[in-house]
Amino acid sequence: MSARTAAEDTYFTGLARAAAGALLFGFPLLMTMEMWAFGAHMDRLRLALFVLVTAGVAYGLSRFAGFRDETTAFDDALDTAAALLVGFGVSAGLLFAMGLIGPGTSLREAVGMIAVQAAPASMGAVLANRQLQAGDRDGEKEDRAGYLGQLFLMGAGALFLAFNVAPTEEMILIGFRMTPWHAAGLVLLSLGVLHALVYTVGFAGQHEHEGHPRAFAHYTLAGYGLALAVSVYVLWIFGRLDAGMSEAVRAVIVLGFPAALGAALARLVV
Structure with missing residues (x-):
């Protein structure tokens, strides 16, 4: 196996773990009716601040508790962006699969519901390799x-x-x-x-x-x-x-x- 193929396998394994972590961390709130209502009707300024804080927490988790021992600030920023994308993607997919959002849902409501649900999912994506990786961590x-x-x-x-x-x-x-x-x-x-x-x-x-x-x-x-x-x-x-x-x-x-x-x-x- 070439070095490039091994790197790609490692990358896709990491994405799979991130998606699993997002699912595990985000699923309990996904089943909470209040979260659907908050996401649909939350003030947009509060929602924007919420997303910014979520991104900051995800970056800090990547910096202090990420699965890679040696990283640069740029590496952590890339990991944070990937975790947010996974968190939003998993949240959108689950909400759509369960019929909570669909063609009849307004864009405002759909964006709010996905953004609120994506917060714990993004944290789970960052921590996925810590929680799911085989072997002991000290x-x-x-x-x-x-x-x-x-x-x-x-x-x-x-x-x-x-x-x-x-x-x-x-x-x-x-x-x-x-x-x-x-x-x-x-x-x-x-x-x-x-x-x-x-x-x-x-x-x-x-x-x-x-x-x-x-x-x-x-x-x-x-x-x-x-x-x-x-x-x-x-x-x-x-x-x-x-x-x-x-x-x-x-x-x-x-x-x-x-x-x-x-x-x-x-x-x-x-």
């Missing part, structure tokens, strides 16, 4: 990312898990039924679970602060802050913060719990 690339890179990975994990539950009506209902005491208890529970999971999974550099109070601030508090910031962003994108301040704060705290879990388990997810 996470050296993530370890070399540094503290800011670790925070980025936590934010990406928070975004992925929060995005899977934020569109549902149950998130708003839970916040509506909570009392201030429930909200305070959930904040403490989120911090406790995040702290326990971070030190179970293991983040690069945390051993330097083992047993030191700064470790709690550097990873647990920082991670929870990222989880809350991601929650605000996702809820705003989906128009869930348009109610009163009290309802919005409780919704952020509720979504902050799964987002904190995603941040803590980022090393397993990405």
Whole structure:
């Protein structure tokens, strides 16, 4: 087999894995009725910002957690473009196959539905080789990312898990039924679970602060802050913060719990 043929085989294998990753990461949201409505009616400026943020997250994942150990910024940009194309392609294909978009769907609605669904699919495409490639990975690339890179990975994990539950009506209902005491208890529970999971999974550099109070601030508090910031962003994108301040704060705290879990388990997810 020539070197060119081997390279082509590797490329098409990578594309196949990317499509499989996009399917695995994007399929749960594809089956959510709220996502169809959000995609069809979301404000176009919010949708444009959403796509830009998705592209930025995909680039960061390629940079810090991609399957190739040595890459340049240009390589990561190409990988990001490929992941976005795969994510949009898989999302469009599935929506069409299930009859959710078709000849009778307006261009505005079709574009919105595909773009919203493509966000988790694109993340899955970037991470496909990490999740599906045979053999063990020791996470050296993530370890070399540094503290800011670790925070980025936590934010990406928070975004992925929060995005899977934020569109549902149950998130708003839970916040509506909570009392201030429930909200305070959930904040403490989120911090406790995040702290326990971070030190179970293991983040690069945390051993330097083992047993030191700064470790709690550097990873647990920082991670929870990222989880809350991601929650605000996702809820705003989906128009869930348009109610009163009290309802919005409780919704952020509720979504902050799964987002904190995603941040803590980022090393397993990405």
